[in-house]
Amino acid sequence: MSDSSQNTIIDAREVAQALEKAFPSAPIAWEENLSPSAQHAIVLDPAHALACAQWLKNDSPWQWDFLSNVTGVDWTDEALALQAKARIKADPSVDPESLPKEGYLEAVYHLYSINKGLGPLVLRLRTANRKNDVSLPSLTPVWRSAEFQEREIFDLFGIVFEGHPDMRRIMMWDDFEGHPMRKDFVEADDYEYEPTPHDAVLKRCQERFADPANRRQ
Amino acid sequence: MDEGLKSELQKAGIFTTTLNDLYNWGRGNSLWPLQFGLACCAIEMIATSMSRYDLARFGAEVFRPSPRQADLMIVSGTVTKKMAPQVVRLFKQMPSPKYVIAMGACAISGGPFKQGYNVLKGIDRYIPVDVHIPGCPPRPEALLHAIMTLQRKIAQDTLHPCRRKEEEAERIAALPVPEHGSHDLLPPKHDVLWHPEPVERS
Numbered sequence: 001m002s003d004s005s006q007n008t009i010i011d012a013r014e015v016a017q018a019l020e021k022a023f024p025s026a027p028i029a030w031e032e033n034l035s036p037s038a039q040h041a042i043v044l045d046p047a048h049a050l051a052c053a054q055w056l057k058n059d060s061p062w063q064w065d066f067l068s069n070v071t072g073v074d075w076t077d078e079a080l081a082l083q084a085k086a087r088i089k090a091d092p093s094v095d096p097e098s099l100p101k102e103g104y105l106e107a108v109y110h111l112y113s114i115n116k117g118l119g120p121l122v123l124r125l126r127t128a129n130r131k132n133d134v135s136l137p138s139l140t141p142v143w144r145s146a147e148f149q150e151r152e153i154f155d156l157f158g159i160v161f162e163g164h165p166d167m168r169r170i171m172m173w174d175d176f177e178g179h180p181m182r183k184d185f186v187e188a189d190d191y192e193y194e195p196t197p198h199d200a201v202l203k204r205c206q207e208r209f210a211d212p213a214n215r216r217q
Numbered sequence: 218m219d220e221g222l223k224s225e226l227q228k229a230g231i232f233t234t235t236l237n238d239l240y241n242w243g244r245g246n247s248l249w250p251l252q253f254g255l256a257c258c259a260i261e262m263i264a265t266s267m268s269r270y271d272l273a274r275f276g277a278e279v280f281r282p283s284p285r286q287a288d289l290m291i292v293s294g295t296v297t298k299k300m301a302p303q304v305v306r307l308f309k310q311m312p313s314p315k316y317v318i319a320m321g322a323c324a325i326s327g328g329p330f331k332q333g334y335n336v337l338k339g340i341d342r343y344i345p346v347d348v349h350i351p352g353c354p355p356r357p358e359a360l361l362h363a364i365m366t367l368q369r370k371i372a373q374d375t376l377h378p379c380r381r382k383e384e385e386a387e388r389i390a391a392l393p394v395p396e397h398g399s400h401d402l403l404p405p406k407h408d409v410l411w412h413p414e415p416v417e418r419s
Contacts, residue, residue: 173299175399
């Protein structure tokens, strides 16, 4: 047990190995974080995620009892290509074919163990693609604190969490179409009054007002 | 009444006024704001109403929990597109004469969230705003200044029936509460109320 004021960061690889031992049939993948923070992640496959989560919380020696954060990431094909480039540059022995090419949506879970003073442990869940197969198992039955955050991810990224007790939008209104945090989301065109446009807004204004009919707002 | 005569009479200890002035004096000095806050500006509004800044000095400290009892709406904070219809509905539920102060960068234009997908680009698209306060958030002094500005505006009111004013009030009262569309509010603005300065683009 560590000093109560500071969490001990443990090697997530150790947890991944224990998971592999506990679930021999589940494909447990490993995602290395190349940045200085080195917060490596365990990638669970959707079919076994719920059982793995239950094991991590109740039966593992670390007792990951506190879920502090759930967030979403939209990986487009372009973003994956950029990431693959960085991976190959960092380690030329990586097989480019082994890196994913088709974009997907990702839910990221940050776990702590209050009991043991450990954390964070990062879990990632990935959908099959970002178009039609966008469901993941909900981890709300395991960690209740995931409820609102999974709803937020559903609202803003469009991941459908199966097994969630109350899967509906939380921020945007019910009739809203689309998911605003997706990279390809198209905003409502209410740029009719922009006295001092700059950057991306300037570009949009120039496109819109290229037509002399729209010149005067 | 002639201002000079009024002043002479006052020197002699005779105070004269008109019904019009009396009405405006009463209205201006007993503004009852609607008690609601939308974001961080509301914290400054609360501070303004407390003893250090003491909104009671200007007669506007009676925050009412019901729009039926309020005649001043202080839009204090970010108006999201999800919240906008409720704010407009509250305004419509207030009895006339009613006044609106748009407090802070968000309420007047969307502020730092102007380019976002979920924030209304100024409450003056849907309701008539009497005083705009810039700032993020404005200091309590700025809100006090806005109340004093509003009082000066109220002092210019007339009791005489004015057809143009009545028609305008009717037009505003008839405007619908915006509804949530698939991407934006419908309508995105009320053209009767919101007509910004034209901006020439080269």
